[in-house]
Amino acid sequence: MVPVSYYLVLSGILFSCGVVGFLIKRNIITIFMSIELMLNGVNLSFVAFAAHWGHLSGQVFVFFVMVVAAAEAAVGLAIIIAVYRTRETLNVDQVNLLKL
Amino acid sequence: MTPSLHLWLIPALPLIGASINAFFGRRFSRQAVAAIALVFCGGAFAWVLFVCARFSSLALPHSEFFAHWIRSVDFLVNFEFYLDQLTLVMLLVVTGVGFLIHIYSVGYMWEEGGFYRFFSYLNLFMFFMLTLVLAGNYLQMFIGWEGVGLASYLLIGFWFTKDSAASAGKKAFIVNRIGDFGFLIALFLMIKHFGSLNFAQLFSAIGRLPTESVGFGLLTSIGLLLMVGAAGKSAQIPLYVWLPDAMEGPTPVSALIHAATMVTAGVYMVARSHVIFDHAPNALTVVAIVGTLTAIFAATIGIAQTDIKKVLAYSTVSQLGYMFMACGVAAYSAGIFHLMTHAFFKGLLFLAAGSVIHAVGGEQDMRKMGGLKQYIPWTFLTMSVATFAIAGFWPLAGFFSKDEILWQAYSSPHGWAFWLIGVITAFITSFYMFRLWFMTFFGDYRRRTSDAHAQSAHGHGDHGHGDPHESPMVMLVPLVILAVLSFCGGWVATGGWFEHFLSPVFEGGKPESVLQGPVDVPNHSTEYLLMAISLGAAALGLYLAYVLYYKRRDLPQKIADTLGGFYETVVHKYYVDEIYAVLFVKPLVDGSTRILWRGVDQGVIDAAINDAADGANHVSDAARHMQSGNLRSYAGWIAAGGAVVIAYMIWMGVR
Numbered sequence: 021m022v023p024v025s026y027y028l029v030l031s032g033i034l035f036s037c038g039v040v041g042f043l044i045k046r047n048i049i050t051i052f053m054s055i056e057l058m059l060n061g062v063n064l065s066f067v068a069f070a071a072h073w074g075h076l077s078g079q080v081f082v083f084f085v086m087v088v089a090a091a092e093a094a095v096g097l098a099i100i101i102a103v104y105r106t107r108e109t110l111n112v113d114q115v116n117l118l119k120l
Numbered sequence: 121m122t123p124s125l126h127l128w129l130i131p132a133l134p135l136i137g138a139s140i141n142a143f144f145g146r147r148f149s150r151q152a153v154a155a156i157a158l159v160f161c162g163g164a165f166a167w168v169l170f171v172c173a174r175f176s177s178l179a180l181p182h183s184e185f186f187a188h189w190i191r192s193v194d195f196l197v198n199f200e201f202y203l204d205q206l207t208l209v210m211l212l213v214v215t216g217v218g219f220l221i222h223i224y225s226v227g228y229m230w231e232e233g234g235f236y237r238f239f240s241y242l243n244l245f246m247f248f249m250l251t252l253v254l255a256g257n258y259l260q261m262f263i264g265w266e267g268v269g270l271a272s273y274l275l276i277g278f279w280f281t282k283d284s285a286a287s288a289g290k291k292a293f294i295v296n297r298i299g300d301f302g303f304l305i306a307l308f309l310m311i312k313h314f315g316s317l318n319f320a321q322l323f324s325a326i327g328r329l330p331t332e333s334v335g336f337g338l339l340t341s342i343g344l345l346l347m348v349g350a351a352g353k354s355a356q357i358p359l360y361v362w363l364p365d366a367m368e369g370p371t372p373v374s375a376l377i378h379a380a381t382m383v384t385a386g387v388y389m390v391a392r393s394h395v396i397f398d399h400a401p402n403a404l405t406v407v408a409i410v411g412t413l414t415a416i417f418a419a420t421i422g423i424a425q426t427d428i429k430k431v432l433a434y435s436t437v438s439q440l441g442y443m444f445m446a447c448g449v450a451a452y453s454a455g456i457f458h459l460m461t462h463a464f465f466k467g468l469l470f471l472a473a474g475s476v477i478h479a480v481g482g483e484q485d486m487r488k489m490g491g492l493k494q495y496i497p498w499t500f501l502t503m504s505v506a507t508f509a510i511a512g513f514w515p516l517a518g519f520f521s522k523d524e525i526l527w528q529a530y531s532s533p534h535g536w537a538f539w540l541i542g543v544i545t546a547f548i549t550s551f552y553m554f555r556l557w558f559m560t561f562f563g564d565y566r567r568r569t570s571d572a573h574a575q576s577a578h579g580h581g582d583h584g585h586g587d588p589h590e591s592p593m594v595m596l597v598p599l600v601i602l603a604v605l606s607f608c609g610g611w612v613a614t615g616g617w618f619e620h621f622l623s624p625v626f627e628g629g630k631p632e633s634v635l636q637g638p639v640d641v642p643n644h645s646t647e648y649l650l651m652a653i654s655l656g657a658a659a660l661g662l663y664l665a666y667v668l669y670y671k672r673r674d675l676p677q678k679i680a681d682t683l684g685g686f687y688e689t690v691v692h693k694y695y696v697d698e699i700y701a702v703l704f705v706k707p708l709v710d711g712s713t714r715i716l717w718r719g720v721d722q723g724v725i726d727a728a729i730n731d732a733a734d735g736a737n738h739v740s741d742a743a744r745h746m747q748s749g750n751l752r753s754y755a756g757w758i759a760a761g762g763a764v765v766i767a768y769m770i771w772m773g774v775r
Binding site: 039042043044046051112113115116117 | 755756759
């Protein structure tokens with residue numbers, strides 16, 4: 021049985037990778053993937069605790085997060101395509117006018 | 121229980137006329153506007169005549185309740201109408217003279233713009249004046265009092281595009297406001313000490329109080345404050361300055377408001393409050409002194425004026441002074457009698473002056489008139505009646521009333537001083553009135569240009585350059601009626617009939633000491649002697665004016681040159697306006713500008729609001745820069761915020 025702390029450390033590492041990628045990357049697609057990484061880092065800690073305490077609620081939460089992430093991916097990718105069509109760039113530093 | 125006379129109709133009719141003309145008059149033809157104004161004003165006059173016919177069968181004072189107004193615990197004010205002999209006299213004067221002036225105005229204002237506006241204001245004035253006269257309590261009287269001030273303001277400033285007319289209106293309103301302030305304080309004192317403003321209750325309560333012969337008590341204060349109000353409305357020293365300026369209004373307005381009716385409201389108010397003044401002899405003495413001083417002061421200014429309406433304006437101020445002198449020696453009926461005759465002859469003088477101005481095409485300077493006798497015979501005739509009446513020649517109206525006042529003044533204690541000044545004033549009055557008469561109607565027409573003879577063949581066409589022309593019938597008929605009244609109006613006093621008629625009003629509520637009357641009544645020979653002296657004064661005035669302004673035209677200029685500085689002072693009306701400007705107007709304007717406007721308004725109120733807005737602006741400006749639109753900087757803020765929250769939770773310990 022792997023101790024729960026291992027899972028939590030891995031979860032922290034995944035989340036931190038997401039945060040750092042979100043902060044330093046300029047490409048929107050990469051930023052988008054960093055967000056997914058953060059979500060999944062949190063998901064990992066949810067299921068780890070669910071297994072540890074024998075509760076189902078953590079796993080149910082993970083399903084919610086995955087549904088929201090799927091919806092967000094659909095909307096987010098649509099926005100990215102729209103931005104690319106108008107600006108012809110995916111660099112966020114050049115998309116700073118808050119309007120089209 | 122006497123039957124209701126529906127007294128409310130008397131003020132209500134002109135109000136209806138005013139409303140119709142104000143709201144719909146613009147679309148009506150001139151004929152319709154004039155008809156509406158005349159019908160409703162004439163209706164009020166007819167109703168007064170009806171009341172007059174029923175008068176002898178009434179139990180006086182007759183009072184009619186109309187509606188509740190203010191009910192606060194035990195303080196009650198109603199809309200109520202109060203009718204006694206004094207009210208009846210005032211009603212007849214106001215509606216009668218008012219109706220005649222309405223008729224005259226139709227002719228006078230026919231060519232002017234804003235015809236419907238003029239008649240709406242005129243009817244509105246009638247409404248407020250009748251409210252004032254018919255009021256059954258002081259508060260209702262105050263409504264009328266303020267209302268006539270409003271109507272006066274509107275009518276003085278009738279030609280509001282002319283700057284001098286607009287500022288004359290404002291001046292009249294502001295000066296009146298000072299007087300109204302005194303009136304209001306008097307009302308507050310009455311409410312505080314007597315708990316009522318109703319005439320009947322108030323006067324019976326005051327009647328039970330002892331006379332304040334010495335010191336400065338409650339009744340003296342109320343009396344003096346009422347006098348401040350009366351001085352504002354009736355143009356007495358020191359608040360008379362607005363009346364001469366009020367001549368900027370159309371001439372019928374000067375006749376109606378600033379000669380015949382509104383300015384006599386102060387005299388009416390003092391007479392109505394005679395119970396208060398009877399119990400406060402000191403206040404009454406002040407009334408007499410103010411009246412006497414105003415009479416002679418204004419009369420001297422009248423000598424040197426060259427504007428025909430200004431002469432009449434100062435004459436009005438002077439005659440009002442006479443009325444206050446009469447009230448001040450407790451001869452209220454003489455004051456009211458002079459009020460009535462003055463309404464006739466001064467109304468006529470103004471209307472005739474209007475007819476003269478009309479004839480010479482809007483010129484008001486007497487130096488440019490002269491010789492008008494042959495051009496405008498009817499105006500000349502009626503104006504002569506009025507001039508002889510105001511100068512006090514027997515048997516015209518002015519003789520009886522002025523003589524009555526002088527006689528009453530003489531027979532009051534220390535009255536010889538009032539009498540003497542009164543006689544001197546009568547002489548000056550006679551002089552300046554005949555000066556006006558000679559300058560206007562005799563000699564040669566001085567405005568005629570060299571080519572006027574050629575134009576005179578065409579006659580009436582060209583205003584101002586052609587020969588002067590007589591006014592239309594609609595203006596002459598009121599002149600003639602008023603001339604008849606100025607001629608015969610004084611005869612009601614024969615045998616003391618008028619005084620006897622008013623005596624129930626003024627005898628009621630008098631304290632014992634006054635009822636006993638003067639101990640040594642001067643006998644009849646003294647009375648005839650005084651009469652002869654005042655007639656002599658009037659004749660002397662006529663003679664002097666004849667010499668100076670008919671026989672020896674060069675003399676006035678020489679006299680003026682000899683007198684030099686004094687003459688200049690009189691021409692400039694003793695510099696009273698200038699003194700007021702330095703003493704009151706300039707400090708007020710400067711103080712308002714520097715302290716209230718720049719200091720308080722701009723410095724405190726505006727500054728507080730502007731500084732708050734500026735502060736918000738600065739804070740927002742700082743916050744604005746956080747929202748750069750740069751996605752990664754947002755992310756940085758979110759991460760930093762999350763880090764702070766986590767650090768806080770670790771530091772405080774998680775629960």
